[in-house]
Amino acid sequence: MKILALETSAxxxxxxxxxxxxxxxxxILGQALYTQAAEHQKYGGIVPELASRAHQAHLPALTxxxxxxxxxxxxxxxxxxxxxxxxxxxxxxxxxxxxxxxALSLSKPxxxxxxxxxxxxxxxxxxDHALAEAFLLRHEPYLLLLVTGGxxxxxxxRQVGDYQLLGTTADDAVxxxxxxxxxxxxxxxxxxxxxxxxxxxxxxxxxxxxxxxxAGPLDFSFSGLKTAVRQAIERGGHPPADIAASLQHTxxxxxxxxxRLALQQTQAKHAVVAGGVAANQTIRTALQQVCVAAGAxxxxxxxxxxxxxxxxxxxxxxxxxxxGLPDGGGLAAPLHPRWPL
Ligand code: KG4
Ligand code: ZN
Numbered sequence: 001m002k003i004l005a006l007e008t009s010a011x012x013x014x015x016x017x018x019x020x021x022x023x024x025x026x027x028i029l030g031q032a033l034y035t036q037a038a039e040h041q042k043y044g045g046i047v048p049e050l051a052s053r054a055h056q057a058h059l060p061a062l063t064x065x066x067x068x069x070x071x072x073x074x075x076x077x078x079x080x081x082x083x084x085x086x087x088x089x090x091x092x093x094x095x096x097x098x099x100x101x102x103a104l105s106l107s108k109p110x111x112x113x114x115x116x117x118x119x120x121x122x123x124x125x126x127x128d129h130a131l132a133e134a135f136l137l138r139h140e141p142y143l144l145l146l147v148t149g150g151x152x153x154x155x156x157x158r159q160v161g162d163y164q165l166l167g168t169t170a171d172d173a174v175x176x177x178x179x180x181x182x183x184x185x186x187x188x189x190x191x192x193x194x195x196x197x198x199x200x201x202x203x204x205x206x207x208x209x210x211x212x213x214x215a216g217p218l219d220f221s222f223s224g225l226k227t228a229v230r231q232a233i234e235r236g237g238h239p240p241a242d243i244a245a246s247l248q249h250t251x252x253x254x255x256x257x258x259x260r261l262a263l264q265q266t267q268a269k270h271a272v273v274a275g276g277v278a279a280n281q282t283i284r285t286a287l288q289q290v291c292v293a294a295g296a297x298x299x300x301x302x303x304x305x306x307x308x309x310x311x312x313x314x315x316x317x318x319x320x321x322x323x324g325l326p327d328g329g330g331l332a333a334p335l336h337p338r339w340p341l
Contacts, residue, residue: 008095009087030069081317085336112328167218202245
């Protein structure tokens with residue numbers, strides 16, 4: 001089946017068409033994305049009203065572009081999907097109402113889709129099919145470490161629709177920690193990539209940042225790390241590159257240690273990292289080392305797949321539809337600003 005999906009949960013406006021075959025393998029047919037990052041940059045974070053205005057303005061053209069890439073008309077699509085949570089309500093509303101309107105006027109099913117579920121299944125869309133074969137054909141679960149500006153979660157993906165949340169952050173997400181620490185270092189938002197390049201010139205062992213205590217062994221906490229960075233800046237005497245390198249090193253160690261414990265606890269044979277923070281090479285390397293030591297495969301999907309995109313929403317909606325799972329309410333689907341898996 002072919003699914004057209006819209007993603008408008010935060011500051012990326014995206015449309016994509018994905019084909020899902022009978023075994024569950026997905027293929028991206030067309031996709032178009034508009035990143036609003038520059039519009040929000042001067043405010044130091046996402047401004048919901050600006051985000052929803054931009055979603056509204058860009059959705060029609062992006063949808064047309066995604067369809068044109070495969071010479072498809074709306075009539076040839078089997079279902080319409082949109083992210084209905086979690087995310088900013090006014091932002092979600094744009095994709096959901098646009099999608100519902102299309103579905104209603106075309107008499108096609110509307111599939112209300114969870115953004116986190118999209119991230120969880122997105123690695124299966126990677127061109128290298130090794131993980132998809134293990135999961136779809138051999139029914140082997142995988143561990144997902146989702147690291148974005150809004151989430152830091154460890155999930156066990158058992159099968160489509162069956163996820164176990166193993167750990168989450170008690171306070172800041174890891175990307176948020178990079179962004180807030182970056183703001184303290186007077187780097188523009190989002191600061192993650194700038195911290196990585198600054199860190200390349202610094203000493204990762206210059207400062208010793210403490211590892212936090214967490215509620216559960218697989219939970220995270222990153223607000224202490226941000227505070228430690230602030231205190232180091234206030235104390236003075238450390239070049240910004242050393243602070244950035246030490247922050248990055250500590251974050252990588254914290255994430256890798258949780259992944260190690262999760263692999264041990266679940267005995268999962270595969271681990272995947274997704275989300276914008278997965279772009280960080282130091283973090284990737286630390287996670288990879290843990291997987292090698294545990295004898296598990298490690299996948300870091302291409303960045304375009306692991307940051308916000310509509311292909312993951314189309315694919316998730318298609319997989320769920322094929323598995324006969326609920327459609328999130330169809331045309332009557334509510335928005336869920338908070339929607340745990
Ligand atoms: O997944 P994403 O694009 O958007 C959402 O948050 O949903 O993730 C963005 C986050 C930001 O916090 C950004 O600073 C962080 O990912 N990030 C990085 C790097 N590239 C992006 N953090 C550390 N190192 C990077 N290279
Ligand atoms: Zn996301």
